Amino acid sequence: MAYKRNIDRLPIIPAGAKEHNVACHYCIVGCGYKAYTWPLKTQGSTDSNWIGADLSQQQGAETEAWYAPSMYNVVKQNGKDVHLVIKPDVNCVVNSGLGSIRGARMAENRKSDVTGTQQQRLTDPMVWRYGTWQPTSWDDALDLVARVTARVIDKDNEDDLFVSMFDHGGSAGGYENTWGTGKLYFESMKVRHCRIHNRPAYNSEVHSSRDMGVDELNYNYADYEVTDTIFLVGTNPMECQTNLFLNHMAKGMQNGAKVVISDPRRTVTVDASEQYAGAENVLHLAIKPGSDVALHNTLFTYIADQGWVDADFIAKSTFQGDVAVPADSAHPASLGSFEAARVACKMSLADGAAATGLTEAQIIQAAEWIAKPKEDGSRRKCVTGYEKGIIWGNDNYRAIGSLLNIALATGNVGREGGGCCRLGGHQEGYYRPSDAHVGRPAPYIDDLLIAGRGKVHHIWANDHYKTTLNASQFKRVYNRRSQMVKDAMDAAAGRSREELVDAIVSAVNAGGIFSVCVDIIHSQIGQAAHVILPAAESGEMNLTSMNGERRLRLTEKYMDPPGSARPDCLIAAGIAQNLERVLREEGRNDYADQFKGYDWKTEEDAFMDGYHQGNPEVTYDRLRAMGNDGVLEPVVGYADGKLIGTNRLYEDGVFTRHGREDGKALFCMGEWRGWQAAGKAQQQANHRFFINNGRANMNWQNWFLDQGNEFVMDRFPVPFIQINPEDMAELGIKAGDMVEVYNDMGATQALAYPEPTAKRNETFMVFGAPNGAQGNIVNAGVNELILPNYKATWANIRKISDATPASAAVSYKSWEVEL
Ligand SMILES: Nc1nc2c(c(=O)[nH]1)N[C@H]1C(S)=C(S)[C@@H](COP(=O)(O)OP(=O)(O)OC[C@H]3O[C@@H](n4cnc5c(=O)[nH]c(N)nc54)[C@H](O)[C@@H]3O)O[C@H]1N2
Ligand SMILES: Nc1nc2c(c(=O)[nH]1)N[C@H]1C(S)=C(S)[C@@H](COP(=O)(O)OP(=O)(O)OC[C@H]3O[C@@H](n4cnc5c(=O)[nH]c(N)nc54)[C@H](O)[C@@H]3O)O[C@H]1N2
Ligand code: SF4
Numbered sequence: 001m002a003y004k005r006n007i008d009r010l011p012i013i014p015a016g017a018k019e020h021n022v023a024c025h026y027c028i029v030g031c032g033y034k035a036y037t038w039p040l041k042t043q044g045s046t047d048s049n050w051i052g053a054d055l056s057q058q059q060g061a062e063t064e065a066w067y068a069p070s071m072y073n074v075v076k077q078n079g080k081d082v083h084l085v086i087k088p089d090v091n092c093v094v095n096s097g098l099g100s101i102r103g104a105r106m107a108e109n110r111k112s113d114v115t116g117t118q119q120q121r122l123t124d125p126m127v128w129r130y131g132t133w134q135p136t137s138w139d140d141a142l143d144l145v146a147r148v149t150a151r152v153i154d155k156d157n158e159d160d161l162f163v164s165m166f167d168h169g170g171s172a173g174g175y176e177n178t179w180g181t182g183k184l185y186f187e188s189m190k191v192r193h194c195r196i197h198n199r200p201a202y203n204s205e206v207h208s209s210r211d212m213g214v215d216e217l218n219y220n221y222a223d224y225e226v227t228d229t230i231f232l233v234g235t236n237p238m239e240c241q242t243n244l245f246l247n248h249m250a251k252g253m254q255n256g257a258k259v260v261i262s263d264p265r266r267t268v269t270v271d272a273s274e275q276y277a278g279a280e281n282v283l284h285l286a287i288k289p290g291s292d293v294a295l296h297n298t299l300f301t302y303i304a305d306q307g308w309v310d311a312d313f314i315a316k317s318t319f320q321g322d323v324a325v326p327a328d329s330a331h332p333a334s335l336g337s338f339e340a341a342r343v344a345c346k347m348s349l350a351d352g353a354a355a356t357g358l359t360e361a362q363i364i365q366a367a368e369w370i371a372k373p374k375e376d377g378s379r380r381k382c383v384t385g386y387e388k389g390i391i392w393g394n395d396n397y398r399a400i401g402s403l404l405n406i407a408l409a410t411g412n413v414g415r416e417g418g419g420c421c422r423l424g425g426h427q428e429g430y431y432r433p434s435d436a437h438v439g440r441p442a443p444y445i446d447d448l449l450i451a452g453r454g455k456v457h458h459i460w461a462n463d464h465y466k467t468t469l470n471a472s473q474f475k476r477v478y479n480r481r482s483q484m485v486k487d488a489m490d491a492a493a494g495r496s497r498e499e500l501v502d503a504i505v506s507a508v509n510a511g512g513i514f515s516v517c518v519d520i521i522h523s524q525i526g527q528a529a530h531v532i533l534p535a536a537e538s539g540e541m542n543l544t545s546m547n548g549e550r551r552l553r554l555t556e557k558y559m560d561p562p563g564s565a566r567p568d569c570l571i572a573a574g575i576a577q578n579l580e581r582v583l584r585e586e587g588r589n590d591y592a593d594q595f596k597g598y599d600w601k602t603e604e605d606a607f608m609d610g611y612h613q614g615n616p617e618v619t620y621d622r623l624r625a626m627g628n629d630g631v632l633e634p635v636v637g638y639a640d641g642k643l644i645g646t647n648r649l650y651e652d653g654v655f656t657r658h659g660r661e662d663g664k665a666l667f668c669m670g671e672w673r674g675w676q677a678a679g680k681a682q683q684q685a686n687h688r689f690f691i692n693n694g695r696a697n698m699n700w701q702n703w704f705l706d707q708g709n710e711f712v713m714d715r716f717p718v719p720f721i722q723i724n725p726e727d728m729a730e731l732g733i734k735a736g737d738m739v740e741v742y743n744d745m746g747a748t749q750a751l752a753y754p755e756p757t758a759k760r761n762e763t764f765m766v767f768g769a770p771n772g773a774q775g776n777i778v779n780a781g782v783n784e785l786i787l788p789n790y791k792a793t794w795a796n797i798r799k800i801s802d803a804t805p806a807s808a809a810v811s812y813k814s815w816e817v818e819l
């Protein structure tokens with residue numbers, strides 16, 4: 001019997017069931033799925049079914065005629081209960097029928113009033129009233145949002161409105177929703193005090209790559225299959241980009257690719273790579289945390305000194321001269337030519353080994369696998385993939401720039417079997433008016449909020465209580481400031497709308513903050529909010545997004561959103577329309593005019609108003625016709641009923657992302673300078689354990705759906721922290737004990753999970769959990785451009801209690817399984 005699903009057989013999808021294209025909305029990979037729906041009380045049979053197969057016969061091991069209970073649910077469609085199956089699409093080039101422990105549970109994570117799943121979903125707007133949240137109508141909730149917001153903004157000054165908003169595709173976001181929010185805050189308004197869901201400012205995760213001319217998603221996933229070497233830096237794709245690893249990287253390894261992985265800890269990606277490629281073809285560089293720039297500069301120096309560079313490419317496609325862009329407050333390193341970078345980045349093997357903790361032989365080995373020409377003199381192909389280990393690691397700008405230096409020097413950008421790319425987080429779906437008014441460096445929003453700035457805060461699809469840095473202090477201050485407004489609202493109970501708004505405005509003028517939270521559940525930061533607006537998710541609306549190789553797809557709506565929940569773009573439109581009305585009532589007509597242009601009835605209207613304007617070839621109908629394989633952006637035409645895309649960027653050797661007219665890529669001239677962000681060296685000196693942190697295969701982000709899913713919560717009732725067993729013995733900690741992890745910033749809790757491969761004094765904790773936020777102990781340190789360093793955290797560990805019954809029931813086996 002399937003895991004707690006109380007079901008030992010599933011209905012057969014009938015012939016004629018409705019079929020919808022779905023790009024899994026969890027991670028960047030965007031695997032193709034098919035969602036099938038059909039009326040309740042009907043089903044197919046062994047001889048008449050959706051696939052036309054004879055199901056009375058034993059099916060083969062790889063049969064398509066299969067789905068798991070986790071892929072099944074009963075949901076509402078046009079107000080009626082229907083069966084729903086969401087299963088991996090065997091014909092999609094992204095995943096070739098593979099699911100993952102996240103995506104293959106999409107169906108069971110839909111809200112169902114029949115099977116009882118995800119009852120935590122919000123169904124109606126809620127307003128803080130009479131000392132708690134009361135459900136209400138959209139008109140009532142949006143009127144309050146607009147009236148309070150209108151009081152703190154003006155045509156020439158919107159600095160008291162703070163906004164936290166997603167900038168991604170897939171789960172929340174998508175081109176429809178980034179446009180809806182972007183049009184509201186960047187076109188109708190020019191909001192400067194905004195931040196993105198995952199970092200405390202409105203900026204880029206990869207400034208240096210773009211400044212060097214290289215867009216961070218430049219390859220095709222198939223490049224992994226035909227390359228000679230896969231170089232993975234600060235990323236764990238087996239757990240975080242699962243089917244990119246299993247369906248593309250693994251094929252490359254089976255075709256003979258070598259693998260170099262730079263990560264302070266041994267991950268399941270290292271283990272799985274050893275199984276696919278053979279241990280002798282995998283080099284794990286277990287560097288000292290934060291020493292990436294030293295590693296990259298040493299590799300770059302060594303490779304250049306050996307002459308293993310692509311001289312033609314350097315001459316034709318990169319800047320010739322000395323310095324093209326000098327370092328300044330917007331550029332944490334100068335940018336210039338290959339030779340200039342060689343001088344600036346020069347690092348000997350001995351210095352590199354000392355800084356990274358590796359041996360010189362390991363560094364040489366990595367350099368050879370990346371760049372040493374083959375015996376016949378031909379160049380090696382190398383794909384480089386990086387993600388949060390350096391994006392949220394030490395010295396973001398230089399770490400990414402120094403890595404890209406290697407790819408550029410070896411001619412591995414814009415070539416088959418090459419690329420130097422982010423592996424990515426969520427899918428992408430960014431289409432907004434210019435954000436130039438925000439400036440660079442962008443304002444550090446969390447710091448401003450903590451300092452008492454901001455009067456109204458709009459929050460879209462993120463939960464800083466679980467996922468921001470310096471979270472202990474953030475929560476203390478935010479709770480206090482939002483409580484001031486709750487008190488004022490309580491005191492005004494029973495009064496008129498005008499009196500209520502006056503009371504709120506007095507409270508925010510006295511240091512409070514009025515908080516509006518747009519989410520699909522009642523989140524933790526939502527506990528501090530005064531208005532909560534329920535959003536629809538992917539599948540409950542049509543949603544377009546792009547994956548990590550720029551593959552654009554339309555996920556078709558296959559079910560109703562819960563209650564009166566709406567797509568984010570239409571919520572943004574509702575806020576704009578209410579602001580226009582309220583401003584007009586107040587006689588502020590000029591300002592009110594800025595909020596015109598939101599008469600969208602559907603998400604498709606928002607798409608046509610935004611993305612389609614910039615990409616006139618692309619429409620819903622054309623995307624629908626492109627199915628789950630979609631089209632690779634940028635779309636360059638439409639012919640014979642098909643959208644024409646771009647297989648790989650920069651195949652012409654012309655680099656444009658920096659906006660320079662010469663079309664030449666730049667090298668990054670950033671020398672290694674130790675810990676860059678404030679307070680990191682000191683925290684390291686004062687605490688015993690490195691609290692490395694990030695993701696686990698099973699958990700999705702801040703656990704917003706996980707916390708309502710027993711499959712996940714039974715496995716990890718609280719977040720785990722992996723600790724070396726000898727360290728545990730020294731501290732008197734047993735597997736499953738609850739531990740407190742504490743330092744100068746705050747404290748959090750976790751379940752102790754013995755990990756024999758963990759280095760002494762180096763732990764790994766899953767981030768973002770509702771009942772043990774790792775961010776509580778991350779300090780406020782950011783780089784010059786306000787990129788946070790979540791990874792570099794140190795703390796002490798003490799036992800709080802023996803394992804609870806829930807934790808005692810958990811398996812503490814090694815994660816290294818045979819594939
Ligand atoms: N299962 C699952 N998958 C996900 C997500 C999820 O929540 N769950 N989230 C998605 C999102 S939004 C994102 S952004 C991506 C993130 O994807 P990844 O970046 O691949 O995942 P992380 O676990 O955050 O970090 C990757 C690795 O960085 C290493 N690291 C830590 N410090 C350093 C350092 O100083 N140098 C180097 N070289 N490495 C270091 C860690 O040991 C860790 O193994 O995952 C996406 N995919
Ligand atoms: N310590 C530490 N902190 C980190 C990181 C780390 O590695 N370590 N990684 C950072 C990274 S890369 C990321 S991406 C962030 C993630 O931080 P967050 O963005 O805060 O986390 P998510 O879980 O992605 O947040 C999604 C929220 O949106 C809601 N939601 C889901 N779908 C929709 C929708 O369609 N519409 C609306 N309106 N709401 C929706 C969910 O209920 C949830 O509350 O964390 C960052 N913080
Ligand atoms: S690998 Fe990512 S996109 Fe694919 S099924 Fe898993 S979570 Fe979804």
Ligand SMILES: [Mo]
Pocket residue numbers: 198425426
């Ligand atoms: Mo992310």
